[in-house]
Amino acid sequence: xxxxxxxxFLFSSFLFSSNEFLNKVNLGLSYLKIKDYERAIxxxxxxxxxxxxxxxxxxxxGEAYFRKGDLKKAMEYYKEAIERxxxxxxxxxxxxxxxxxxxxxxxAIEEFNKVLKIAPQSFIGTKAxxxxxxxxxxxxxxxxxxxxxxxxxEERKKLEEEKKKKEKEGKQGPGQMEVAKEGEMPIGPGxxxxxxxxxxxxxxxxxxxxxxxxxSLREKAAKSLPYYSxxxxxxxYKELMDMIEKEKNVEVEKNLIKGLGKVNKAEVGEFILSLIxxxxxxxxxxxxxxESIGGIRTRNVMVALxxxxxxxxxxxxxxxxxxxxxxxxxxxxxxxxxVEKITLGSEINKLQQDRNKIESKLQEGMMxxxxxxxxxxxxxxxxxxxxxxxxxxxxxxxxxxxxxxxxIDKQIEGKKERLTEIDEKLKNLQEKRRRYQMLLARKGxxxxxxxxxxxxxxxxxxIPPGMEQEFMPGYAPQEKTTEEENEIIFAMKLMxxxxxxxxxxxxxxxxxxxxxxxxxNYRIYYALTLAQLGDYSRIRxxxxxxxxxxxxxxEKDTEVKLRADIIKVLGQYLKTNPDKEIIGLxxxxxxxxxxxxxxxxxxxxxATLPERR
Numbered sequence: 001x002x003x004x005x006x007x008x009f010l011f012s013s014f015l016f017s018s019n020e021f022l023n024k025v026n027l028g029l030s031y032l033k034i035k036d037y038e039r040a041i042x043x044x045x046x047x048x049x050x051x052x053x054x055x056x057x058x059x060x061x062g063e064a065y066f067r068k069g070d071l072k073k074a075m076e077y078y079k080e081a082i083e084r085x086x087x088x089x090x091x092x093x094x095x096x097x098x099x100x101x102x103x104x105x106x107x108a109i110e111e112f113n114k115v116l117k118i119a120p121q122s123f124i125g126t127k128a129x130x131x132x133x134x135x136x137x138x139x140x141x142x143x144x145x146x147x148x149x150x151x152x153x154e155e156r157k158k159l160e161e162e163k164k165k166k167e168k169e170g171k172q173g174p175g176q177m178e179v180a181k182e183g184e185m186p187i188g189p190g191x192x193x194x195x196x197x198x199x200x201x202x203x204x205x206x207x208x209x210x211x212x213x214x215x216s217l218r219e220k221a222a223k224s225l226p227y228y229s230x231x232x233x234x235x236x237y238k239e240l241m242d243m244i245e246k247e248k249n250v251e252v253e254k255n256l257i258k259g260l261g262k263v264n265k266a267e268v269g270e271f272i273l274s275l276i277x278x279x280x281x282x283x284x285x286x287x288x289x290x291e292s293i294g295g296i297r298t299r300n301v302m303v304a305l306x307x308x309x310x311x312x313x314x315x316x317x318x319x320x321x322x323x324x325x326x327x328x329x330x331x332x333x334x335x336x337x338x339v340e341k342i343t344l345g346s347e348i349n350k351l352q353q354d355r356n357k358i359e360s361k362l363q364e365g366m367m368x369x370x371x372x373x374x375x376x377x378x379x380x381x382x383x384x385x386x387x388x389x390x391x392x393x394x395x396x397x398x399x400x401x402x403x404x405x406x407x408i409d410k411q412i413e414g415k416k417e418r419l420t421e422i423d424e425k426l427k428n429l430q431e432k433r434r435r436y437q438m439l440l441a442r443k444g445x446x447x448x449x450x451x452x453x454x455x456x457x458x459x460x461x462x463i464p465p466g467m468e469q470e471f472m473p474g475y476a477p478q479e480k481t482t483e484e485e486n487e488i489i490f491a492m493k494l495m496x497x498x499x500x501x502x503x504x505x506x507x508x509x510x511x512x513x514x515x516x517x518x519x520x521n522y523r524i525y526y527a528l529t530l531a532q533l534g535d536y537s538r539i540r541x542x543x544x545x546x547x548x549x550x551x552x553x554x555e556k557d558t559e560v561k562l563r564a565d566i567i568k569v570l571g572q573y574l575k576t577n578p579d580k581e582i583i584g585l586x587x588x589x590x591x592x593x594x595x596x597x598x599x600x601x602x603x604x605x606x607a608t609l610p611e612r613r
Contacts (some may be wrong), residue, residue: 012050033599037068053412055084066445101437105135203232222252225259237263254288259291273304283486306506309494313512323436341422343413355408358401388494491517499529507533531569542566564601571605
């Protein structure tokens with residue numbers, strides 16, 4: 001925690017004279033230190049019964065529950081302590097840090113502001129200020145990031161509209177399109193200038209460019225690979241697998257996997273699956289591998305994906321346990337350093353007092369010395385007492401006192417250097433503890449991540465002439481994501497894949513994974529996954545989505561696919577849970593849905609219902 005229990009206990013010992021009370025508190029602290037939280041809480045409660053208005057014992061109960069992991073109880077007792085002593089900055093600091101662990105940054109800032117109001121110049125006030133400033137900085141960065149994402153989306157729409165307009169203009173009037181020579185792209189209005197003439201690149205030549213070209217040439221060639229036909233890529237698939245294993249450029253590696261995923265061979269499927277299962281593979285690469293293997297629906301793949309998700313959850317649990325142990329170790333180190341810091345401060349004060357005494361002796365000796373011993377007039381001090389009232393210091397005594405001053409100054413300097421070292425160590429330890437505490441409270445739900453989407457249709461300049469244009473689903477984030485965010489995205493996509501495969505054995509794992517990795521933008525996909533596996537507890541969320549307007553920020557194909565999947569799962573639900581309202585909704589969609597794909601799926605579902613045959 002951000003307070004020193006030892007110090008608070010010393011403070012409390014001055015407040016209470018009851019030996020029995022102190023014994024109970026002391027026993028509670030002893031058990032708290034060895035992580036026996038139940039016994040610690042028991043003794044703190046006994047102390048509370050002896051002194052029910054004592055704020056410190058409520059604080060200790062909050063500490064015990066916080067370390068136990070019961071944040072709700074910890075909050076109750078922190079608030080009880082504050083109610084009894086609202087001007088204690090440590091109580092507000094602890095409550096603020098608890099809010100921060102719950103990702104409630106607004107309330108955390110409120111508590112840190114109270115600390116700054118009560119004790120702005122104190123050590124704990126300085127820490128509260130630093131944390132508050134960091135929280136506010138993160139919030140500003142997120143706000144700016146969201147703003148830029150919105151601007152990028154608006155710009156994308158604008159470019160799409162301009163492209164459609166050019167394509168429409170290109171189709172107007174006869175004779176506007178030139179006849180292309182064999183191996184070239186047609187040229188005409190609405191076509192980008194950059195594709196007026198393009199060299200047809202054989203797949204073997206493209207692979208050589210990826211293998212041996214410069215960085216920019218390799219990346220450009222790799223981007224083209226996924227748009228070659230599966231038959232072309234099949235000619236070089238073994239070479240591609242070897243390249244992927246050795247590739248260091250992540251962007252090149254991802255495009256190699258995208259291309260390889262088009263080859264329908266068991267050997268390729270096993271290779272891509274091995275990338276997903278390998279703990280050393282970056283999550284952004286695993287995402288591409290998962291999407292590349294998406295069309296394979298074998299039991300081996302299903303079990304492997306379920307195991308991968310389960311291992312991710314277990315790893316998080318191990319990390320949390322390690323974090324708890326590390327926090328305890330860090331707390332012990334911080335306590336020792338704080339005690340050493342207080343001791344050093346006391347020693348420096350004592351040395352400073354000794355120094356002042358020696359300086360006083362030297363000053364008195366200077367005043368009492370005969371005029372010739374005092375140096376030139378400009379070096380003389382104020383007139384002193386008559387020479388007979390103060391003993392004149394001998395030369396040896398002065399030298400001895402000056403030597404003592406030097407020794408004291410050296411000691412003070414050394415202790416101040418140690419204080420600086422301690423402050424730096426405390427800062428590092430507190431930052432480590434903060435990261436571990438955030439890990440304990442870490443949930444995906446507070447991370448801003450785009451919902452699932454399909455990659456854009458290939459742009460003309462990326463398609464080698466004479467090749468088929470195929471729709472390539474893929475992960476296409478609008479902005480660079482961190483490895484932690486990619487881990488969450490990968491977990492969510494595993495969840496979706498297992499739902500589409502109908503792996504009911506994965507249901508418990510998926511529920512655990514959602515608690516660990518769930519993000520708000522994927523909530524609808526979680527509800528859909530549960531329903532696909534026979535858990536209809538969130539069916540109303542799916543129904544609500546069908547009645548919403550189509551999102552403006554999402555690709556049309558993505559939303560249409562989502563709603564089609566929802567309608568399919570509603571068909572399964574109706575077989576065991578007849579519902580006239582849902583049947584009426586599906587009937588309406590079969591007649592008046594905005595998109596023909598939705599009409600078709602709704603009609604097919606109606607045809608399977610017994611009462612509609």
